[in-house]
Amino acid sequence: MTETTERIVNLGLLGCGTVxxxxxxLVQGRADDxxxxxxxxxxxxxxxxxxxxxxxxxxxxxxxxxxxxASLVVDPGVDVVVEVMGGIDPARDLIAxxxxxGKPVVSANKELLASAGAELFELADTSGVDLLFxxxxxxxxxxxxxxxxxxxxxxxxxxxxxxxxxxxYILTKMTEExxxxxxxxxxxxxxxxxxxxxxxxxxxxDAGAKAAIIAxxxxxxxxxxxxxxxxxxxxxxADDIEAAGRLxxxxxxxxxxxxxxxxxxxxxxxxxxxxxxxxxASVRDSFNAVFVEGxxxxxxxxxxxxxxxxPTASAVLGDVVDAAVNVVxxxxxxxxxxxxxxxxxxxxxxxxxxxIVEVVDRPGVLANVAGVFGANGVSIxxxxxxxxxxxxxxxxxxxxxxxxxxxxxxxxxxxRALDVVRSVDSVIRVIGPS
Amino acid sequence: MTETTERIVNLGLLGCGTVxxxxxxLVQGRADDxxxxxxxxxxxxxxxxxxxxxxxxxxxxxxxxxxxxASLVVDPGVDVVVEVMGGIDPARDLIAxxxxxGKPVVSANKELLASAGAELFELADTSGVDLLFxxxxxxxxxxxxxxxxxxxxxxxxxxxxxxxxxxxYILTKMTEExxxxxxxxxxxxxxxxxxxxxxxxxxxxDAGAKAAIIAxxxxxxxxxxxxxxxxxxxxxxADDIEAAGRLxxxxxxxxxxxxxxxxxxxxxxxxxxxxxxxxxASVRDSFNAVFVEGxxxxxxxxxxxxxxxxPTASAVLGDVVDAAVNVVxxxxxxxxxxxxxxxxxxxxxxxxxxxIVEVVDRPGVLANVAGVFGANGVSIxxxxxxxxxxxxxxxxxxxxxxxxxxxxxxxxxxxRALDVVRSVDSVIRVIGPS
Numbered sequence: 001m002t003e004t005t006e007r008i009v010n011l012g013l014l015g016c017g018t019v020x021x022x023x024x025x026l027v028q029g030r031a032d033d034x035x036x037x038x039x040x041x042x043x044x045x046x047x048x049x050x051x052x053x054x055x056x057x058x059x060x061x062x063x064x065x066x067x068x069x070a071s072l073v074v075d076p077g078v079d080v081v082v083e084v085m086g087g088i089d090p091a092r093d094l095i096a097x098x099x100x101x102g103k104p105v106v107s108a109n110k111e112l113l114a115s116a117g118a119e120l121f122e123l124a125d126t127s128g129v130d131l132l133f134x135x136x137x138x139x140x141x142x143x144x145x146x147x148x149x150x151x152x153x154x155x156x157x158x159x160x161x162x163x164x165x166x167x168x169y170i171l172t173k174m175t176e177e178x179x180x181x182x183x184x185x186x187x188x189x190x191x192x193x194x195x196x197x198x199x200x201x202x203x204x205x206d207a208g209a210k211a212a213i214i215a216x217x218x219x220x221x222x223x224x225x226x227x228x229x230x231x232x233x234x235x236x237x238a239d240d241i242e243a244a245g246r247l248x249x250x251x252x253x254x255x256x257x258x259x260x261x262x263x264x265x266x267x268x269x270x271x272x273x274x275x276x277x278x279x280x281a282s283v284r285d286s287f288n289a290v291f292v293e294g295x296x297x298x299x300x301x302x303x304x305x306x307x308x309x310x311p312t313a314s315a316v317l318g319d320v321v322d323a324a325v326n327v328v329x330x331x332x333x334x335x336x337x338x339x340x341x342x343x344x345x346x347x348x349x350x351x352x353x354x355x356i357v358e359v360v361d362r363p364g365v366l367a368n369v370a371g372v373f374g375a376n377g378v379s380i381x382x383x384x385x386x387x388x389x390x391x392x393x394x395x396x397x398x399x400x401x402x403x404x405x406x407x408x409x410x411x412x413x414x415x416r417a418l419d420v421v422r423s424v425d426s427v428i429r430v431i432g433p434s
Numbered sequence: 435m436t437e438t439t440e441r442i443v444n445l446g447l448l449g450c451g452t453v454x455x456x457x458x459x460l461v462q463g464r465a466d467d468x469x470x471x472x473x474x475x476x477x478x479x480x481x482x483x484x485x486x487x488x489x490x491x492x493x494x495x496x497x498x499x500x501x502x503x504a505s506l507v508v509d510p511g512v513d514v515v516v517e518v519m520g521g522i523d524p525a526r527d528l529i530a531x532x533x534x535x536g537k538p539v540v541s542a543n544k545e546l547l548a549s550a551g552a553e554l555f556e557l558a559d560t561s562g563v564d565l566l567f568x569x570x571x572x573x574x575x576x577x578x579x580x581x582x583x584x585x586x587x588x589x590x591x592x593x594x595x596x597x598x599x600x601x602x603y604i605l606t607k608m609t610e611e612x613x614x615x616x617x618x619x620x621x622x623x624x625x626x627x628x629x630x631x632x633x634x635x636x637x638x639x640d641a642g643a644k645a646a647i648i649a650x651x652x653x654x655x656x657x658x659x660x661x662x663x664x665x666x667x668x669x670x671x672a673d674d675i676e677a678a679g680r681l682x683x684x685x686x687x688x689x690x691x692x693x694x695x696x697x698x699x700x701x702x703x704x705x706x707x708x709x710x711x712x713x714x715a716s717v718r719d720s721f722n723a724v725f726v727e728g729x730x731x732x733x734x735x736x737x738x739x740x741x742x743x744x745p746t747a748s749a750v751l752g753d754v755v756d757a758a759v760n761v762v763x764x765x766x767x768x769x770x771x772x773x774x775x776x777x778x779x780x781x782x783x784x785x786x787x788x789x790i791v792e793v794v795d796r797p798g799v800l801a802n803v804a805g806v807f808g809a810n811g812v813s814i815x816x817x818x819x820x821x822x823x824x825x826x827x828x829x830x831x832x833x834x835x836x837x838x839x840x841x842x843x844x845x846x847x848x849x850r851a852l853d854v855v856r857s858v859d860s861v862i863r864v865i866g867p868s
Contacts, residue, residue: 142584150576282716
């Protein structure tokens with residue numbers, strides 16, 4: 001393809017941190033190849049930053065930088081706006097302004113899309129421009145595009161994802177190296193995978209935000225981070241990991257988005273025992289994967305890097321090329337409209353459970369404990385009893401058959417109320433082989 | 435979205451076998467949902483078949499069927515042509531006629547695209563219409579679209595795929611159940627996974643055709659099935675499987691497409707020892723997966739059903755919706771142009787190798803054998819010696835460091851020429867952890 005047939009498309013970046021800087025380098029390195037493949041030559045025209053006094057180590061003319069983000073998003077010299085600043089404010093207003101100005105937007109902002117996604121998607125639609133966000137979920141993994149486009153005709157029943165790399169790293173180290181949760185977290189922090197305050201990762205908030213976006217796209221209904229039930233991994237013990245391994249499972253922090261026959265949906269994040277033969281069990285270290293169950297296509301899995309400058313910038317770049325080609329063609333992709341989600345309450349969901357009950361070790365206790373399960377309609381699939389070192393206590397490990405969440409919660413309450421029960425811990429959901 | 439905003443898009447199917455029939459059912463079942471999401475209502479308008487006298491068990495007006503495929507592809511009442519007949523003739527001419535008539539085409543035909551893909555892609559481009567073919571590679575797995583679109587800006591270095599379900603089923607049974615190759619093949623045939631003549635699957639022809647399509651799209655150069663080096667699994671023994679397991683590997687039939695720094699490419703299919711920690715090692719039974727290594731994005735994997743009526747029809751349907759939406763918008767996706775591939779000869783590729791050498795068990799033999807490796811520039815990573823039951827023979831198992839293929843082939847020749855060597859067998863390539 002010769003120079004004369006190329007169309008230049010000017011990018012305006014909001015933010016220039018790790019992802020933004022990587023994107024600038026990628027655009028510079030790949031512009032020739034992209035132009036040869038698509039006829040579109042990408043150019044970084046403007047970059048909005050908070051301070052002009054930072055040396056970002058990029059080979060960019062200093063005049064490209066500006067502190068005036070509000071002007072950038074309406075600048076006639078910007079064809080595509082790329083939001084890699086993160087956070088809700090001012091990203092939300094800037095993206096809305098860009099869309100209203102008729103500029104396509106590529107965003108990597110999970111927090112914003114999990115809170116105001118459906119509203120921004122509809123604004124993009126009414127403005128007749130693209131709003132693309134591959135990088136907001138599962139980093140570099142091409143998942144949102146296959147879900148939106150390849151699977152547009154598919155009846156997606158369930159999506160299960162390992163979509164937080166920090167917690168997967170911690171659980172992998174606990175499983176493979178026998179580390180405690182505290183040691184694995186400390187190592188994740190030393191490697192820069194986990195923040196000093198790791199709450200957003202280890203308690204499932206980060207995965208919950210991504211799961212809300214996945215559910216919105218998979219099911220076509222607006223789901224926000226606030227709709228997601230989440231439980232974290234900070235209570236998972238080395239004993240649980242060991243028991244899981246012995247029973248043929250690996251413990252993973254799964255985000256699960258489901259749609260039921262009545263069109264209600266449920267989105268939740270919790271530690272889960274996954275059979276070792278399930279494809280999700282083999283997702284190690286800080287990798288991410290999203291497992292999709294469709295009525296026609298069966299099981300699918302998408303695997304890759306969920307974070308990091310270049311993997312995330314790669315996903316942004318794919319969207320940028322798409323938006324740029326659409327600008328040249330004068331077209332855009334539609335996300336359709338999003339109804340209000342009918343959320344199925346957590347209490348009404350079904351799952352099998354693993355749990356540990358510590359009891360006073362005396363005759364009749366097991367029958368007593370088992371009776372509580374039965375009285376609440378929870379059927380026991382397997383039980384293991386082991387003696388504890390101290391004063392005549394025993395440890396009972398149960399795995400239940402699939403049961404209603406509310407029945408299981410009533411069982412846990414009733415068990416805790418028994419005078420022979422010292423504690424009920426490590427309540428972990430269990431899934432079957434794929 | 436109300437009825438009045440819907441646009442009807444009429445489909446003309448070429449063929450109505452397993453995939454075609456599944457597609458008709460899927461379109462019927464999903465049309466409302468697709469219309470709600472996209473504004474496009476799909477309708478199966480014409481189906482070309484060889485005989486009108488077959489009851490296909492479909493809820494379709496008999497007048498939809500025709501034996502005149504040549505008229506279907508230029509019928510003004512057909513908006514999108516869907517080729518699910520397979521084979522090269524007459525599919526090739528029919529697709530070309532449809533494209534020339536300005537009709538977008540969706541094809542699931544790996545054989546045709548592996549032989550005439552680049553030429554048809556260019557015809558689609560000059561005709562200004564879509565030619566989409568997600569289902570031709572890895573069945574229901576959304577891979578071609580992510581590769582074409584999400585990764586359009588990515589520098590793809592290598593693609594490794596388990597893209598033949600039959601051989602993966604056979605190797606899984608040999609690994610997990612300890613079956614012989616012959617027993618596993620017989621079971622695959624009984625289940626309908628393998629043909630009575632299994633050559634196309636077990637000798638790597640089927641995977642080779644798909645690998646040619648993958649290489650064409652990943653590297654933007656025309657690669658055909660004839661360019662693909664292939665070795666099958668029929669010589670893999672239970673001993674090899676056992677040794678692989680002991681050494682921390684699984685044997686998989688991999689299709690590998692690589693691009694080198696000088697822009698040459700190599701595409702090959704061969705049994706491969708894959709480390710158990712590699713994501714491809716966990717792909718079991720008849721599942722498929724494609725593993726992509728990109729310069730920016732790192733490692734990706736796409737996993738799912740590589741065959742079967744509904745999974746394949748699901749992939750076809752995704753393409754059909756895309757083509758239909760583009761018809762309504764008056765746009766299409768471009769595949770760009772494809773240069774001639776510069777193929778790197780198999781002799782110039784690098785790999786580590788596993789091999790078995792049976793020798794006469796007498797002093798000095800090991801030094802003799804090891805000397806042959808050294809003389810040919812092949813470095814040994816590990817060696818195991820075991821006695822054989824019969825008359826003083828021994829079995830030497832070698833794994834080499836990465837070596838040039840031609841050096842390894844010279845080593846094999848020289849070993850076979852040694853009078854102390856009885857046989858050299860089970861030459862299997864070995865890859866490292868991802």
